[in-house]
Every structure is written in structure tokens, then in C-alpha cells.
Amino acid sequence: MSISVGDKIPDVKLVKATADGPQPVQSSEYFAGRRVALFSVPGAFTPTCSARHLPGFVEKSDELAAKGIDEIACTAVNDAFVLGAWNKSGGSDAITMLADGNGDFAAALGLEMDGSAFGMGKRGQRFSLVVNDGVVEQVNVEAPGDFNVSSAEYMLGQL
Numbered sequence: 001m002s003i004s005v006g007d008k009i010p011d012v013k014l015v016k017a018t019a020d021g022p023q024p025v026q027s028s029e030y031f032a033g034r035r036v037a038l039f040s041v042p043g044a045f046t047p048t049c050s051a052r053h054l055p056g057f058v059e060k061s062d063e064l065a066a067k068g069i070d071e072i073a074c075t076a077v078n079d080a081f082v083l084g085a086w087n088k089s090g091g092s093d094a095i096t097m098l099a100d101g102n103g104d105f106a107a108a109l110g111l112e113m114d115g116s117a118f119g120m121g122k123r124g125q126r127f128s129l130v131v132n133d134g135v136v137e138q139v140n141v142e143a144p145g146d147f148n149v150s151s152a153e154y155m156l157g158q159l
Contacts, residue, residue, distance in 0.1 A: 001110050002109060002110030002111050002139075002141065003109045003110055003111065003129070003136055003139060004136065004139060005136055005137060005138065005139055006135065006136065007135070007136050008134050008135055008136075009027050009028065009031050009109075009131055009134050009135075009136065010027065010105070010108035010109065011026055011027055011028040012026070012027050012104045012105050012108050013025070013026060013027075013104070014026075014027055014030065014075070014098045014099060014100055014105055015079070015080040015098070015099040015101065016030075016080065016096065016097065016098055016099075017080040017081070017083045017084035017087065017097035017098075017099060018084075021080075022079075022080035022081070022084075022099070025098070027105060028134060030073075030098070031131045031133070031134045032133060032134050033133055034070035034071060034132075034133070035068055035069055035070050035071075035130065035131070035132045035133070035137075036069070036070065036071045036072070036073055036130070036131045036132075037057070037064050037069045037071070037072045037073070037128065037129075037130055037152075037155055038072075038073045038074075038075060038098075038128065038129045038130075038131055039053065039057060039072075039073075039074055039075075039127070039128040039129075039150055039152075040074070040075045040076065040106070040111065040124040040125065040126060040127045040128070040150075041053050041054070041074065041075075041076045041124075041126060042076070042077075042123045042124065042125070042126055043076055043077070043078060043123060044076055044078045044082050044083055044085075044086035045082075045086055053126070053147065053150070053151070054074065054086070054087075054090055054091055054095070055090065056151050056152040056153060057072050057074070057094075057095060057152045058090075058091055058092040058094060058095060059152070060152035060153065060155075060156060061092065061094035061095070063152075063156055064152065064155070064156065064159070067156065067159035068159065069130075069159070071096055072094060072095050072096065073095070073096040073097070073098050074087075074091075074095055074096070074097055074098065075097075075098040075099070075100050075105060075106075075124065076099070076100065076123075076124060077100050077101065077102075077103045077106060077122065077123045077124050078099055078100075078101065079099050079101045080097070080099040080101070082099075083097035083098075083099050084097060100124060103122045103123065103124065105124070106122075106123065106124030106125070107122075109124075111124055111125045111127055111141060112124060112125065125141060125142065126141075126142040126146075126147065126150050127139070127140055127141040127142060127150050128140045128149070128150040128151075128154075128155055130155065130158070130159070138155070138158050140154060140155070140158075
């Protein structure tokens with residue numbers, strides 16, 4: 001069963017990509033005490049993720065902040081080094097990269113997918129969440145191959 005509005009974020013280890021290298025964080029601690037716009041991509045450097053998903057949140061970061069978002073975070077089933085490089089090449093300091101290298105977070109959310117047919121193995125689905133002090137306010141999960149409801153623009157319309 002996938003995460004729903006009103007649910008608490010599951011407590012799993014993530015790895016934050018920072019300028020000083022990977023830093024382990026517990027999801028319960030990361031999401032505590034603030035309102036976070038979280039988006040998930042199937043993989044860093046993949047076409048839709050790089051051309052539309054990440055750039056949309058970069059472009060709309062100020063508007064999201066004006067609507068009460070304290071932080072914007074991206075997660076993917078990639079390692080922190082890959083996510084850090086991806087953010088450096090096309091992202092922004094306004095985006096926090098949270099690596100879910102083993103897919104534990106995606107699985108705990110009930111939002112994993114099997115990308116084995118594309119040589120990608122288990123991954124997180126494309127989705128976005130608004131999380132307020134660890135509690136989910138909005139859930140937007142894309143149908144396979146789509147990019148609509150997980151976009152920054154769609155999220156702005158919900159806030």
C-alpha cells in the first residue's frame with residue numbers, strides 16, 4: 001500500500017549529497033519541523049528527469065518558498081555521488097538531494113517500481129509529496145511514462 005495524505009513519513013536512512021560529501025540522515029529527522037516539497041525521479045541524468053522534472057523545481061523554487069515551502073528535496077534510487085553530480089550539472093543549491101541508494105525509502109513509501117526491462121532494476125516511481133513536520137499533506141504519483149502531477153507547476157497549484 002502506498003503512502004497517503006495524513007500518513008507519517010516512514011523512518012529510514014537516506015544519504016544527503018553535500019559539498020563535503022555524503023551525510024547519512026534519518027528521514028524522520030530530516031522532515032521534522034518544516035514543510036518540504038519532495039519529488040522523486042526514476043534516475044538522475046535520465047531524459048525526462050533532467051530535461052523537465054529537476055529544472056521545473058529549480059525554476060519554481062522561489063514561488064514554492066513564497067507558498068510556505070521551507071525546503072525542496074529530490075530523491076532517487078541512486079547514490080549520493082551521482083545525485084550530487086546531477087545537481088551540480090543541472091540543479092541548484094535550492095534543491096537538496098537525498099539518495100535512496102538501496103531503494104528502502106521508495107519501498108517504505110510503497111512507491112517503488114521495477115525498471116528491470118530498461119536495465120535499471122528496482123527504482124522509485126516518479127512522484128511528489130508535500131510533507132509538513134513529517135506528515136504527508138499532498139501525494140502526486142505519475143502513471144508510468146507520464147509527467148504531469150509530480151511537476152513543480154502542479155504542486156504550486158495545490159499550495
